[in-house]
Amino acid sequence: MIALALVLLGAVAVTIGVADPEPASVLRHLYLIPTLWAGLARGAIGGGSIGTLAGLLHAPVALPAVEREGLTSQTLDGLLSLGLPMVAGLLVGRLVDGSRARAARLAAVLAIQRRLDGPEPVDDKLQGSADELRRALRARHLALLVGPDARTAQLAGLPAGTVVDPAAAAAFTLATGQRVSSPDLRADPRVGGNEAVGPTPQRGLALPLASGAGVVGVMAVEWSGELPRGARAAADELALHVGLAVENARLTVRQRRFAEELAEKVSTATARLRELDRAKSEFLSVVSHELRTPLTALQGFSELLLRSAVPPDKAHRCLVYLHTEACALGRIVGELLDLSRIEAGRALELRPERVDLEEMIERNVELFAAEHRAHRFRWTSGGPQVALHADRDALDRMVKNLLSNAVKYSPRGGRVLVSAGPASDQPGMIELAVEDDGIGIPAEDLPRIFDKYVRVPHPETAAAPGLGLGLSLVKALAEAHGGRVEVDSMPGKGSRFRVLLPGADRDF
Numbered sequence: 001m002i003a004l005a006l007v008l009l010g011a012v013a014v015t016i017g018v019a020d021p022e023p024a025s026v027l028r029h030l031y032l033i034p035t036l037w038a039g040l041a042r043g044a045i046g047g048g049s050i051g052t053l054a055g056l057l058h059a060p061v062a063l064p065a066v067e068r069e070g071l072t073s074q075t076l077d078g079l080l081s082l083g084l085p086m087v088a089g090l091l092v093g094r095l096v097d098g099s100r101a102r103a104a105r106l107a108a109v110l111a112i113q114r115r116l117d118g119p120e121p122v123d124d125k126l127q128g129s130a131d132e133l134r135r136a137l138r139a140r141h142l143a144l145l146v147g148p149d150a151r152t153a154q155l156a157g158l159p160a161g162t163v164v165d166p167a168a169a170a171a172f173t174l175a176t177g178q179r180v181s182s183p184d185l186r187a188d189p190r191v192g193g194n195e196a197v198g199p200t201p202q203r204g205l206a207l208p209l210a211s212g213a214g215v216v217g218v219m220a221v222e223w224s225g226e227l228p229r230g231a232r233a234a235a236d237e238l239a240l241h242v243g244l245a246v247e248n249a250r251l252t253v254r255q256r257r258f259a260e261e262l263a264e265k266v267s268t269a270t271a272r273l274r275e276l277d278r279a280k281s282e283f284l285s286v287v288s289h290e291l292r293t294p295l296t297a298l299q300g301f302s303e304l305l306l307r308s309a310v311p312p313d314k315a316h317r318c319l320v321y322l323h324t325e326a327c328a329l330g331r332i333v334g335e336l337l338d339l340s341r342i343e344a345g346r347a348l349e350l351r352p353e354r355v356d357l358e359e360m361i362e363r364n365v366e367l368f369a370a371e372h373r374a375h376r377f378r379w380t381s382g383g384p385q386v387a388l389h390a391d392r393d394a395l396d397r398m399v400k401n402l403l404s405n406a407v408k409y410s411p412r413g414g415r416v417l418v419s420a421g422p423a424s425d426q427p428g429m430i431e432l433a434v435e436d437d438g439i440g441i442p443a444e445d446l447p448r449i450f451d452k453y454v455r456v457p458h459p460e461t462a463a464a465p466g467l468g469l470g471l472s473l474v475k476a477l478a479e480a481h482g483g484r485v486e487v488d489s490m491p492g493k494g495s496r497f498r499v500l501l502p503g504a505d506r507d508f
């Protein structure tokens, strides 16, 4: 480019020399062509140098004329033509430099905007933006701090693990929103941790990144030596754009996260609704089955007693069966009533009285041991003072539920350990524990098993009857007594359920 301008310059000089070597020749204006060309192509340096050269080439024509003729309008015009190309070249060149720098800044803003909108993690986006800004400002260092305060801000452009000194200029700018400008960072007490870089002064700027929501971060820039002209203004302009871009990016991330959370909540709720729906249908079929078993027995034995003359001893046995099955039916209906009360948000009706827990457990253990020969029951009492102020029926239901689960979920038989006594870790509370070495419960299902209709599928107990209601009832009954229920379980090893209830001396 410059070579072409020089050739043009030479051609104009030769043309003037040959065709019209007068100082006021109109041909002298042709010097402006290579000058403007150089200014447009190479900015102020190119335009200024070619303009000066044009002036010098015109001097041998213009100056002798002044000597010869003195200062006439013609020779004055020739003299002015000496300086005109230089001034025009410099002016056009500076305008070109200015618009190029502006275009570069806009390109940097665009690149940063794209980067911040991109799919990378936020840390990478900020790091890329810091690099982009450092290049655009031709700075030695550039760091971005984004966040509400220096301690928690995300950092970019700084070595990993950097901790921002709360007394540093960047922290000050982040806290107050005020810019800090330092002519020599090493001598500035507001700026910590700058290593010495030769004798050249290190100039620094800490600019707030502001958006509609206030100060969202800081851009800290460091230059070696003199501050390039316009760099300060460029840094201000870029900080303004970056503040808005960072806020936009943060809003987008927040919006995306919100949408994801919403989608997750909707899908969890839908899955839960589906599970409830399935559980309710299963519940209906299981309830019918559970009710039908004792009903069939009741029908069968009562028919037998009605239709035929049954000998008294056989009739007595039939009546015992009838009574047992009627009790089973009563228990199921009782549980369903309790649950419908809980479901309707009504309190359970409890009739508290002094209950001998030991006696109640013993009776139930005997009953279960007689019915389930494959299991070995062991019952340990924690002392004579296992007396409770509780609803007898409710307590009996809790014991029966826990025992029946221990049996049901150890389908190959095994030990069932029952214990009751004052809870060693909970003063004033009585604990009732039922432990089995059955199939156990996976950790992720433990928080759900006390919910209604929840059954944990397991191949060994797929055929086991149940409504998924027993534990929710135990929990509701324990809580109605001012207590609670806990579980410890390991899949394949077994489970231990512990009901904690206030002792007889504590009211609920």
Ligand code: ADP
Pocket (backbone or CB within 6 Å): 401, 405, 406, 409, 410, 436, 438, 439, 440, 441, 449, 454, 455, 456, 457, 465, 466, 467, 468, 469, 470, 471, 472, 494, 495
């Ligand atoms: P269900 O009528 O199904 O027994 P529960 O509310 O009593 O209903 O129990 C809920 C679920 O918790 C059961 O389906 C079973 O998956 C699990 N569970 C309860 N007790 C035990 C236990 N002792 N061992 C292993 N799993 C158990």
